Amino acid sequence: MTENVEVPKELDATIQSMDNRFHDIVTLDDRKSYTGYLVPVENLIDFATSIRDDLGYDYLSSVTGVDYFPEEKMEVVYHAYKTSGGGALVFKVQIPREKPEVPSLISVFPGSDFQEREAWDLLGIRFSGHPNLTRILMWEGFEGHPLRKDWKEPFFEEEKKPYKNRWPEGGVYRIEDEVPMGKNVKYPLGFDPQKWTPEEQTTFKEDMDSEAGDNGSNGSAMHTDQIVVNLGPQHPSTHGVFRMVARLDGETVVDLYPEMGYLHRNHEKIGERNTYIMNMPYTDRLDYISSMSNNLGYALAVESLMGIKPPERTEYIRVMMVELTRIVSHLWSIGFLLNDLGAFFTPALYAINERELILDIFEATAGSRMMCNYLRFGGISRDLPDGILETVRELVNERLPRKIDELDTYLTENEILRSRCIGVGVLSKEDAIAYSAAGPVLRASGVSYDVRRADPYSIYERFEFDVVVRYNGDVYDRYLVRMEEIRQSLRILHQVVRDIPEGEIQTGKALYQVRVPAGEAYGRVENPKGELGFYVVSNGKPNPWRYHIRAPSFINLTALGKMCKGEKVADVVAILGSIDIVLGETDR
Amino acid sequence: MYGIGILKGLGVTLKHFVETYVDDFRWLGKRYYNEEAYAVRQGPKATGIFTVQYPEEKLIIPENFRYLPFILYEEKDDGSIEDRCTSCGICPKICPPQCIWIVRSNDPETGRPIPAPTEFFIDIDICMSCGLCAEYCPFDAIKMDHVFEIASYERMEHHILNKEQLSKPVSYYSSIQPKNFRREEEARVAKEAAKAAKKKEREAKKAAS
Amino acid sequence: MTEGLNNPDIPIPDELAGSIAITTLDKIYNWGRRSSIWPMMFGLACCAIEMIATAASRYDLSRFGMEVMRPSPRQADLMIVSGTVTKKMIPVIVRLYNQMPEPKYVLAMGACASGGGPFKEGYNVVAGVDKFIPVDVYTPGCPPTPQALLHGLITLQKKIDKQSILKVNWYRKEAIPAIPIPILGPDLIDPRDYEKIRNLPPVQEESTAEA
């Protein structure tokens, strides 16, 4: 079976040679079309430390679980990369389904923090040694672990889509009329709401509480207490429904703890019921500001499973759309960073103006301003309409460079912006890597890592562009990285509109039921927010068995607490703005 | 150094402010409600104020725009109408949130399915405007509409559209998406011609053998 | 001028002849209210982005007197529920709604807020915000384009125009009861449903799990 495993030979060699300790213990995952290594649970931490220190795989991109329900086992899948570039090192641990317990990697890769909590929340995999293994997307006290295959939601209709009753019987109904409560709820048997007491929501851990006590007693006569302040979930500058619990000493943040899940829309559960093509419009709703690049990530993952490649023209159109999306997203984020700093709406208005012009292109091409749903496996949904290329040329060659310069003059040298942003929310290079930060946050901390360059996909290796890096890791640098990335995107776009060939747009025939061979694939793209990954496991059926999203907005938040410590509370808003999260993706 | 950045920024704002008046002047008061001006004002050459005066003046909707689906029927010369939909079941199968319900019925005499839907429902409270139904319908029988002004005070009654509410004539489709319509018609004619040719060939072969 | 005020061109039934002054007052009162609806600055999901775009310069809400987006519910007249309502969020939404002063309106923007939208089947999704708070206007679409949202707002203005100062309930003596805030238990618990939950037939519970 090994001929189907696409492990680079030299990688295999390094693993085998790296340490005799692992030579016999670690085995190659030899299931058909699977990659990576199976590591025994007891050696996991050793192995992870070793690949980080000896092999240079210092960046843990994704952690997720898979519920292999029929085989009564669970699997935790890790994807690690080198920040110097190159392919993934995938390693997995397998555990029995009744008692899934894995040692937490938080001591080796702190960036696994939220991802492990998510796996606990949704799949019920216990990570021993995790300092705060609580639910992250659902609330504490919720019944069950929803992503397990035997867990059914109240509005459950059928195991798989398409549902049989839609055609030809078609008895139309609203699902709420079919369930006993008329609502999307279900309770454990014999549940009595009045005898039930809510579980204690502890947002701050015990050790933090004790820290609070000895603050006032350091000799000063004045006794100050620390207070806990909630920002959100309804707060004008949390960019949606996001909550931060901050412990403050006066104006200074002592500790900050993000609380999310207010927009958890069960993307993965629904995605595992959908057929492959059905997931495409759902990916639009992840990072809803940059739907085209989400489409690309998903299309790449499924295309790699199917083993097809899109035609040349399509590749160019894809890159064009994705880079336009990047401009849209960065414009939006710059505009709203300024909003957060108190420059209420004017910069955002200028940014949105340009965004609207790009959205017009999306609307004319894909049919919708935001929810593009444009890519298909091996192609795109339709060719560019007449005249759009001219509009893109005009925008890219004339208008946008001018407008970006204007925004630059408007903002970059502005004293208020500089004094609010320089030196605020610093994330060091080491921390950025350790916390698995991605995208502009990572690059502003001095790590020159861009998936487009480090692990090129689509046709990015054909284009000339620079990976933008800044070295201070503060809010201002993140702003500058975004500004400069817009320019680099324009540079790529120049080349795209110059070189775009004529030709077909679809490989093979566009089918409504694609055949995806069994196997696993991880497709990742450099989204405007950071590295977006789709981990798809297929078992050869029309629906994916596992569909996981490595969401950059979510994982970038791991470092939020770290960045905010010691800053003023007003700066927290700016720091959050500079990470540029989109809640649709954070909570999925 | 101090304050210069702010002054520069204010300069940009001032420029935007002045540009509107310059543009107004250029169009000699015809900046609004004027197609020619609209094309410039909302295109890549736009300067000055960017507003579309919505209820009075609407954005031009591109052909591919999709809002909610509708189904097509042909108007025959004799005044009767015929659904294009053959009740093939592809759209309810591909609809991602599963919001299409189709009732297919059987001919009472022969017991064979009739190639037309008896009922067709779309729950617009679920529809995600993805356009997959329109894209994959092999008979071009379901298309995405451009009508977006459908806010209402009530949803329980109005938001599950039935066949009657969904049906629109082909002439309406050709008016909102002329290019797409023409392309599809051409493809259809070509396909039919190919089919006819094939049939003829087969018959010829049969006759020969 | 007085002529026009005293003879509004609305047919007045005989029994209401005395309240002509009120109907005229209604016109002014409603004109004032509908031209200054302040929405709450509160975005839930993708639709919120379109809501912001509506407030931005191309569509420009200020033409309707609605540009004053208030982050505080105490100063807002209109809650635009712009996106998917999740179970984790609904207690907050109900609380915000309760805190808004009368007269208050709710506009459900998009398929999600109206009836669950594409995520309706999800375990953390409330299938329509109207399960908890009353909704005045529904705007279908996913997402409704800014123009569609504007149309929804104009529809709301029309609704306000029809209200009469005599009939509205916020000048009554008795207080308008607040909506009980849902609780996050093993699943979302609506305090209004206590009785129903307790009497849930266990058999049926079983059958929904199986079906």
Ligand code: SF4
């Ligand atoms: S795909 Fe087209 S022909 Fe088939 S059921 Fe749907 S609308 Fe009718």
Ligand code: SF4
């Ligand atoms: S547009 Fe998409 S969601 Fe709506 S009916 Fe068609 S396939 Fe279903």
Ligand code: SF4
């Ligand atoms: S209706 Fe559509 S666009 Fe609006 S929140 Fe729901 S999924 Fe997002």
